[in-house]
Amino acid sequence: MTLSETPVASEAIAGPERRSLRHRLADRGVDRLLLLSLPASLFVLVFFIYPSIYGVVLSFRPLKPVGAFGNYTHFFGDPFLRGSIVNTFRIALPAAIFNVLAAIPLAVVMRGAVKGQRIINTILVIPISLGTVLVADGLLNYLGPNGWFNRVLMAAGLIGHPLQLLHNQWGVMLSLVITGFPFAFLLTLSYISGIDPKMESAAATLGAGPWRQFWHVTLPLLVPGLAITFCLSFVLAFSVFPSATMLGNPNGDSHVLAVAAANTAFQQYDFPMASTISVIAAAIELLVIGAVLGLRSRFYAGTTTGKG
Amino acid sequence: MSTLQGAGVHGAASWRITRILSLRWIVWGAAAIFFLNLLGVIAVVIANSFATHWFGSWLPAGWTLKYYAQSWQNYQLSGILVVTLQVAFAAVIVSLLIGTPAAYALARRNFPGKRLMMLAFLLPIMVPPITYGIPLATLLYKLHLGGTLTGVVIANLVPPVPFVILVMTPFIEQIDPRIEAAARMCGAKTWQVFLRVLAPLLVPGLLAAALLVLIQTVALFELTFLVSGPGSQTLVVALYYAVFASGIRPAQAISAMAVIYMLTTLVVLVVTLRYVRPTQMVGTVR
Structure with a gap:
């Protein structure tokens, strides 16, 4: 019992x-409802997170027996491979800075209900949706010595002989502006639309002119958004690939990190080395993003006091 | 402007106004230059595709349609178009099927580790494909999926699945959960709540997400380039190889292919813009 x-x-x-x-x-x-997120979580785990970790692990397993860091020492020891970092920065940094800086005035002008805003936004979405390959193909014809761009400049008497814009960094940078500027602009526009116009009105009642309103009110409020815009623009430009091979000089000054990685993988079939280059590229992107976001927090904390 | 400058306080004010106005015109002028160049880039491809010969002149020597036929045959565009549509629609359907339930869970529950999960879903969109594409391709080749249509579809799902979640989560959040509670109180079973209450409310969000995924997948180059093989190339990858191997075929045939690609994209874009604001096409990544 x-x-x-x-x-x-x-x-x-x-x-x-x-x-x-x-x-x-x-x-x-x-509870059981969370099971609904299982398929998506598994998918991202298997096809994004696992490959990323796998890539890092692979980078420490060189094909030749040269030790775990062999690929990294090879990358930084080879001037051609090491130079791809400099090449990438020299293309990506000017392009990203230009795109963000050019987006600000247009976004300020286009803010609010401007006539034809929808048409302009629609036109700007076209290069984004066409993608870099088509833009690069178009630029190949457009920027050539006999292309319309040089012809117009020569007909206007601005230049004596055609500019060499292809097979160097200029072509790559221009393609990054064509696809990257609309992206930066639309992002900036969505950030600036989120700022209450009453802020500027308040500044205006205190006697601030348009410049001071912009410089002391709008811009500080826009900085957090601009930091994100810059990060995304920079990462897009930093990973430039098809336009670098199509418009640039992929064996010279346009030998960017993405080209180096793709060539190592598909011409030399050295996947560990290609993964190493990818890891290095990702690490640099993270460093730049971390630096920009770090600066942002400092900048923003100093100026929000007037937001009250 | 200069005549007003010396006219005292009133003059200074109007000088400032003219300065602002002229700044506005400088901005518009710069935007116009950008648009003209963009138009030129697109028009040059279209003009070249219809050209008989075009060398060293403003416009082609004559016009013809023959390069479209040649392009269609030489590059086997019908097959490539079929692959492109298969990949794009598979990506749309699977990403919606996997992503929407996850978005629902994320919208309705707060649980430990939710922020980490959101970060894991944000990364595939923020990180450029070329950085994780090579390890992903290596993995897919190891699984014997490299070069196959399945492999290309899987690679093309990596950005859309998280993208659908990011689009749909705020959309589901703004649907009042009391509507579901009311339906349950009236005796609806779970599947009835989903099919007859939630689904109709979700349609606008699903449509927007589907179109955004469609337009991104048609233009997604890097991942398809890294994973595809001879029989599984999408249009954009085929175009890249055609430009790269130019010299073998006439430039007009490449341009004709580019125009066909452009038309595919623009059709999707026109449909998309009927349901989605242009700023939404970049604004979801924040």
Whole structure:
């Protein structure tokens, strides 16, 4: 009798215990509904997070027996490979800075209900949706020595002989402006539309002219958005690939990190080395993003005081 | 402007106004130059595709349609178009099927580790494909999926799945959960709540997400380039190889192919813009 009673008693204790665990989990938002996120989580885990980790691991396993850091020492020891970092910065940094700086005045002018805003936005979305390959193909014809760009400049008497814009960094940078500027502009526009115009009105009632309104009110409020815009623009430009091979000089000054990685993978079939280059590229992107966001927090903290 | 400058306080004010106005015109002028160049880039491809010969002149010597036929045959564009559409629609359907339930869970529950999960979904959109594309391609080749249509579809799902989640989560958040509660109180089963209450409310969001995924997938170059093989190239990758191997075929045939690609994209874009604001096409990544 005592033997048969014990399991009943233990169940009576365990029952509410188990229920309460489920309840406690449910209180924190963990219940069966979360299973709905399982397929997507698994997908991202298997085809994004795992490959990323796999790439890092692979980079420490060189094909030749040169030690775990062999690929990295090879990359930084080879002037051609090492130079791809400089090449990438020399193309990506001017392009990203130009795109963001050019986006600000246009976004200021286009802010609010400007006539034809929708048409302008639609035109700007076209290069984004066409993609870099088509833009590069168009620029190949457009920027050539006999292309319309040089012809117009020569007909206008601005230049004596055609500018050499292809097969060097200019072509690559111009393609990054054509696809990157609309991106930077539309992002900036969505950030500037989020700023309450009453802020400037308040500044105006205190006697601030348009410049001071912009410089002391709009711009500080826009800085956090601009930092994100710059990060995204920079990362886009930093990973430039098809236009670098099509418009640039992929064996010279347009030998950017993405070209180096793709060539290593598909011409030399050295996937560990290609992964190494990818890891280096990702690390540099993270460093730049971290620096910009770090600066942003400092800048923003100093100027929000007037936001009140 | 200069006549007003010396006219005292009133003059200074109007000088400032003219300065602002002229700044406005400088901005518009710069935008116009950008648009003209963009138009030129697109028009030069279209003009070249219809050209008989075009060398060293403003416009082609004559016009012809023959390069479209040649391009269609030489590059086997019908096959490539079929692959492109298969990949794009598979990406749209699968990403919606996987992404929407996850978005629902994220919109309705707060749980430990939710921020980490959101970060994991944000990264594939923020990180450029070329950085994780090579390890992903290596993995897919190891799984014997490299070069196959399945492999290309999987690679083309990596940005859309998180993208659908990021678009749909705020959309579901603004649907009042009391509507679902009311339906349940009236005796609706779970599947009925989903099909007859939630689904109709979700349609606008699903449509926007589907079109955005469609337009991104048609233009997604890097991942398809890294994973595809001879039978699984999409239009944009085929165009890249055609430009790269130019010299073998006439330049007009390449331009004709570019125009066909452009038309595909523009059709999707026109449909997309009927349901989606242009700023939405970049604004979801924040």
